[in-house]
Amino acid sequence: MDIENDGSAPADDTLLADRVDESTQVDAGDEPEPADTGTDEPEGDQDAGDDAGDADEHEGDEDDEQPRRKKASGSERLKRRLAAAEAELATLRSRVPSDGGVTLADVRAEIGDPPREEDFGTDYAAYDRARTAYEIDARQTFRQLQRRAVEAHNAHHAALREQVEAHQERVEEFAEKVPDFATTLKKASRDGLKASPIVERLVIESDSSAHLLYHLAKNPERLDRLNRMSEREATREIGRIEARLTLPTQKTTTKAPPPKTPPKGGASAVPDPSKMTMEQYRKWREARKG
Structure with a gap:
């Protein structure tokens, strides 16, 4: 089983890498202005000097406003990154196995x-770094937990296969001792008898699984009660049933030798009319009359 989520992970990895690179890059608007070369303006051009002074004053005003623009720009970038992070978390949620595998609660645990954000005050950069580091850690932890869940899932199914194989061996041995085992199960199947998942698992796990199967097929009302019990109640009831299980008594055929035939010759035995059939009796009567 592939735990890398069918090719969707590389796209998310790229997204995360872009966010990490973005947090470390310098914006083009933040580049330092060219340094003053020290060249004096030509003297005698008063208007030019006044214009230059006005320009310097205006530039100073822009310098005063520049930190505010930088702060707003950083906030916008942070919002975009957080939106991307939420999208990534939604993607992680979509990867959670439907059979109850890894959840975000497991990752947070x-x-x-x-x-x-409120723990960082106005230090947006520190919050951004902490959030990015958390996302990387969450991604790695999620995959580790998912890998463990897959391994546990596979181990569970391997153990279940072993239990089923052992159950089949017990069924074969039990069927040799009980001739009507197969016919009893076929009748139960035709009647629509079916064990709940809990009862089915408890029966297969039992060392007397074949005998339990036979007993419940013979007693459908008991199976119906078990199906409506909780797991704890069903476990106790099956334990009580196991303690009372006994093999059914089978009809034994006599091994006495066949009766000896009367010796030939001599006086023949006198037939008993009470043990004759009507045809034998008729022939016997006619023989006596003749």
Whole structure:
């Protein structure tokens, strides 16, 4: 089983790498302005000097406003990154196995809750770094937990296969001792008898699984009660049934030797009319009359 999520992970890895690179890059608008070369403006052009002074003053105003624009730009970038992070978390949720595998709660139990923006005040950069680090850790933890879940799932199914194989061996041995075992199960199947998943698992796990199967097929009302019990109640009831199980008594055929034939010659035995059939009796009567 592939735990890399059918090719969707590389796209998310690229997304995460882009966010990491973006947090470390310098914006083009943040590049330092060219340094002053020290060249004096030509003297005698008063208007040019005044214009230059006005330009310097205006440039100073822009320098005063520049930090505010930088802060707003950083906030916008952070919002975009957080939106991308939420999209990634939604993608992780979609990868959670439908059979109850890894959840985000499992990830948080391993690495804790994500950083909160209010804990960083106005230090957006620190919050951004903490959030990015958390996302990387969450991704790695998610995959580790998912790998463990897959391994546990496979181990469970391997153990179940072994139990089923052992159950089949017990069925074959039991069928040799009980001649009507196969016919009893076929009748139960035709009647629509079916064990609940809990009862089925408890029966297969039992060392007397074949005998339990036969007993429940013979007693459908008991199977119906078991199907409506909780797992704990069914476990106790099956234990009580196991303690009372006995093999059915089979009809034994006598091994006495056949009766000896009367010796030939001599006086023949006198027939008993009470043990004759009507045809034998008729012939016997006619023989006596003749």
